[in-house]
Amino acid sequence: MQWKSAPLVLAVLAGLLTFGCGGDQAAPPDGPPPDDTIPYQNLSRYGFFSDPVAQTPAPGVLPYEVVSVLFADGAGKLRFLVVPPGGQIHFDPSGRWTFPDGTTIIKTFYFDRDLRDPQAGWRLLETRLLMLRGGTWSAYTYIWDDAQTQATRWVAGRTLHVTQVGTDGQPLTFDYRVPSTDQCKTCHAQDTVAVPLGPRTRQLNRTHDYGQGPVNQLDAFAQMGLFDSAIPAPSTLDKLSDPAGTDALDRRARSYLDANCAHCHNAAGTASNTGLKLNWETTTPVDLGVCRRPVAAGHGSGNLLFDVVPGQPDQSIVVYRMRSTDPSIKMPQLPTLTSDGFGTQLVSDWIAALPAMTCQ
Amino acid sequence: MRLQRGCLNALGLRLLALLALAAGTLSSCSEDEDFRGCTTVLPLHPDPTGNHDTIQGALGNAQPGQVICFHEGVYKLHDELTLTTSGVELRGSNTEVGTVLDFDGQQSGANGLSVTADHFKLTRITVMNTAGDAVRVDKSDDVTFSFVTVTWKGPSSQNGAYGLYPVESHHVIIDHCKVSFASDAGIYVGQSDHVIVRQSEALHNVAGIEIENTTDAEVVDNYAHDNVGGILVFNLPNLPVKDGKRAKVHGNRVLNNNQQSFAAPGSIVSMVPSGTGMLVLSTDFNELHNNTVAGNQSVGLAVISYLLIGRSDYMTDMQYDLYPQGNYIHDNQFSHNGYNPQDVALVLAAGIGMHTVPDLLWDGYVDAMRTDPSLRNCFQANTGSFVFMDAQNRFHAPSTDIAPYTCTGTALPAVTW
Numbered sequence: 001m002q003w004k005s006a007p008l009v010l011a012v013l014a015g016l017l018t019f020g021c022g023g024d025q026a027a028p029p030d031g032p033p034p035d036d037t038i039p040y041q042n043l044s045r046y047g048f049f050s051d052p053v054a055q056t057p058a059p060g061v062l063p064y065e066v067v068s069v070l071f072a073d074g075a076g077k078l079r080f081l082v083v084p085p086g087g088q089i090h091f092d093p094s095g096r097w098t099f100p101d102g103t104t105i106i107k108t109f110y111f112d113r114d115l116r117d118p119q120a121g122w123r124l125l126e127t128r129l130l131m132l133r134g135g136t137w138s139a140y141t142y143i144w145d146d147a148q149t150q151a152t153r154w155v156a157g158r159t160l161h162v163t164q165v166g167t168d169g170q171p172l173t174f175d176y177r178v179p180s181t182d183q184c185k186t187c188h189a190q191d192t193v194a195v196p197l198g199p200r201t202r203q204l205n206r207t208h209d210y211g212q213g214p215v216n217q218l219d220a221f222a223q224m225g226l227f228d229s230a231i232p233a234p235s236t237l238d239k240l241s242d243p244a245g246t247d248a249l250d251r252r253a254r255s256y257l258d259a260n261c262a263h264c265h266n267a268a269g270t271a272s273n274t275g276l277k278l279n280w281e282t283t284t285p286v287d288l289g290v291c292r293r294p295v296a297a298g299h300g301s302g303n304l305l306f307d308v309v310p311g312q313p314d315q316s317i318v319v320y321r322m323r324s325t326d327p328s329i330k331m332p333q334l335p336t337l338t339s340d341g342f343g344t345q346l347v348s349d350w351i352a353a354l355p356a357m358t359c360q
Numbered sequence: 361m362r363l364q365r366g367c368l369n370a371l372g373l374r375l376l377a378l379l380a381l382a383a384g385t386l387s388s389c390s391e392d393e394d395f396r397g398c399t400t401v402l403p404l405h406p407d408p409t410g411n412h413d414t415i416q417g418a419l420g421n422a423q424p425g426q427v428i429c430f431h432e433g434v435y436k437l438h439d440e441l442t443l444t445t446s447g448v449e450l451r452g453s454n455t456e457v458g459t460v461l462d463f464d465g466q467q468s469g470a471n472g473l474s475v476t477a478d479h480f481k482l483t484r485i486t487v488m489n490t491a492g493d494a495v496r497v498d499k500s501d502d503v504t505f506s507f508v509t510v511t512w513k514g515p516s517s518q519n520g521a522y523g524l525y526p527v528e529s530h531h532v533i534i535d536h537c538k539v540s541f542a543s544d545a546g547i548y549v550g551q552s553d554h555v556i557v558r559q560s561e562a563l564h565n566v567a568g569i570e571i572e573n574t575t576d577a578e579v580v581d582n583y584a585h586d587n588v589g590g591i592l593v594f595n596l597p598n599l600p601v602k603d604g605k606r607a608k609v610h611g612n613r614v615l616n617n618n619q620q621s622f623a624a625p626g627s628i629v630s631m632v633p634s635g636t637g638m639l640v641l642s643t644d645f646n647e648l649h650n651n652t653v654a655g656n657q658s659v660g661l662a663v664i665s666y667l668l669i670g671r672s673d674y675m676t677d678m679q680y681d682l683y684p685q686g687n688y689i690h691d692n693q694f695s696h697n698g699y700n701p702q703d704v705a706l707v708l709a710a711g712i713g714m715h716t717v718p719d720l721l722w723d724g725y726v727d728a729m730r731t732d733p734s735l736r737n738c739f740q741a742n743t744g745s746f747v748f749m750d751a752q753n754r755f756h757a758p759s760t761d762i763a764p765y766t767c768t769g770t771a772l773p774a775v776t777w
Contacts, residue, residue: 155416155417155420155421156412156413156414156415156416156417156420157412157416157439158413159409159439159467159468177439177468180416180419180420180442181420182416182419182420182442182443182444182445183440183442183469183474185442185444185476186442186474186476189444189476191499192476192499192500267600270476270498272499272528272600273498273527273528273550273551273599273600273601275598275599275600284676285676286598286673286676286677291673291676292598292673292676293598293626293628293671293673294626294627295550295572295596295598295599295628296521296522296525296527296544296548296550297521297624297627298492298493298520298521298522298543298544298624298627299517299518299519299521299543299624300492300521300624301624301625301626301627302624303624303625303626304626305625305626326491327440327466327467327468327469327470327491327492328466328470328490328491328492328520330470333469333470334440334468334469334470335468337467337468359673360671360672360673
């Protein structure tokens with residue numbers, strides 16, 4: 001046990017130094033506080049990953065993918081679900097699933113180091129957790145250090161400077177914004193209560209390879225006993241379209257809007273006051289923005305009069321705001337810093353293809 | 361500032377201050393700043409990132425019941441602040457210098473401060489130069505703004521739309537606040553209920569104070585001046601919270617709201633002509649009384665229907681009530697309004713053969729299907745001139761005779777809860 005004493009001494013010294021310098025949190029006299037209460041300060045403390053840097057999930061940590069991805073300034077994302085042993089998810093074919101207490105949903109954001117070479121690895125940016133404890137979902141954010149050795153909890157949000165080798169071999173440098181923990185709720189709150197957004201039937205109704213070839217994720221979850229009842233055949237269930245896929249334009253655009261806008265723009269979301277509802281279920285044209293006058297857009301309207309003018313994307317506020325990077329104009333408001341060219345084009349194409357009509 | 365410099369000159373106090381600052385607790389000049397009741401006092405950093413880390417860190421770790429206090433001085437910020445914990449007060453310095461949150465150069469977030477939290481108090485803080493709305497409070501219950509100032513550098517359509525912006529909220533008090541240069545409404549209460557706006561000042565905004573799709577609001581003893589429009593009570597179609605009503609607007613001074621408009625074209629306030637004192641649009645059972653309304657060049661008070669403004673989007677909202685009904689407008693002092701009507705006010709005046717607009721205007725739209733006497737708009741004991749425009753009959757028989765519309769309406773009690 002002798003080998004342990006040196007780090008211990010160092011730890012105590014570090015604690016004293018912190019105390020002597022008057023750091024924001026005075027350390028207790030017996031050393032730095034043990035990282036033993038949730039939320040942990042260090043991501044690795046949870047044991048979600050057998051290799052955190054490689055993002056290799058530990059047993060019981062289930063990777064999954066969504067059909068329609070939320071644009072995150074081009075960052076790649078890895079998603080995992082941890083259902084506590086014995087816990088089961090109450091399946092809902094169209095609404096939100098009900099998860100057992102103790103569930104954690106994990107999302108890690110990264111950029112490839114070299115766009116020419118996938119083998120060059122990634123730079124991990126942040127790992128976000130949504131943890132359901134005592135009936136309440138709480139969000140915790142962990143930011144990866146530059147050395148990529150550990151991810152530490154951070155509450156306030158931070159701008160990270162990212163460098164990447166572009167397809168032309170030249171370095172690309174840009175900023176990436178980690179939202180504050182409170183900002184998580186701006187998107188995740190439905191009627192002011194935080195809920196998971198991605199893991200639901202229409203988003204998970206797709207294939208994933210759990211090691212034995214591609215299988216439908218819902219079938220895989222069911223076979224693992226994760227649902228509290230038998231589920232219908234996935235082919236009969238609701239499913240979004242891949243916005244970059246080959247389905248009909250209307251389905252692809254509506255799938256994009258559902259994943260990228262509807263967390264706020266639905267009857268219970270943060271933008272409920274606008275009356276603009278871009279969720280998958282919406283069918284009423286004015287709710288989808290057709291000839292809808294904005295109510296609280298201010299100069300976000302770009303001097304345009306209607307959210308969506310069928311046939312005229314350039315006259316539609318929705319497109320104007322998707323193109324913008326001005327924080328007071330851009331949509332979504334959080335947390336991206338850039339405009340999603342692909343998504344903006346898709347929504348433009350969708351509006352252009354709507355039967356033209358005159359808004360008044 | 362004066363006392364701070366004094367403190368810093370004293371070596372002993374300076375050392376104490378450094379130690380205190382280093383310990384992250386109270387800083388130098390607590391003899392001037394009163395932090396009684398504060399659970400946290402946030403140090404002032406020279407850089408926006410430092411301030412954001414400190415403030416957002418405190419908001420993110422806040423517990424119900426906490427009072428988070430600020431020093432005097434300017435906290436520069438480049439990113440939105442967000443609070444989602446209920447029962448928290450943010451309190452600025454009590455000194456004459458006060459606390460300023462300056463978002464000049466804001467890089468992320470559509471608001472300065474975004475709040476979704478019940479039992480929230482914002483006290484004695486100035487919020488400046490936000491990219492978008494200054495303080496938005498969403499879906500919250502029991503919200504108090506007191507002695508809060510919001511401003512931008514000057515009139516610009518690029519300023520944030522709203523200064524103080526409670527929306528879909530309940531039990532809101534805005535007391536002794538001051539908002540200027542908002543590109544839409546300085547004090548904007550939207551889709552809320554039980555709201556008191558009192559002893560506040562709105563100037564150089566497009567709309568000074570706007571109560572929209574809101575029920576049971578009391579707007580009392582405010583000073584709205586030099587806006588495009590002073591006090592607006594609106595109901596708009598196609599919104600989730602409908603049928604706002606019963607605003608009690610009284611004791612306000614609504615003077616010289618002749619600012620040239622800098623609203624974004626297309627917004628509802630862009631239709632408000634420069635020089636509008638008060639406007640009641642398609643909303644019912646409001647009581648506007650004992651206000652002083654003077655020097656507004658287009659009109660003192662207009663009671664109008666959404667039909668007058670030439671939009672047809674109400675057709676997609678079957679529940680929308682187009683007609684302002686049961687409003688009781690009495691004992692207001694009007695003088696020298698409508699002397700130089702602008703934009704749509706000029707057009708309307710010309711339409712009824714007038715060069716100027718009377719103090720008090722009712723467009724005359726009524727719901728022919730509903731003739732209950734309680735739905736009459738009553739005008740009583742106001743000083744100043746009047747016009748009934750007969751818009752419903754294509755302005756066929758406008759009249760300046762107020763006698764047919766003089767009646768005693770329904771007075772509203774003060775808003776309490």
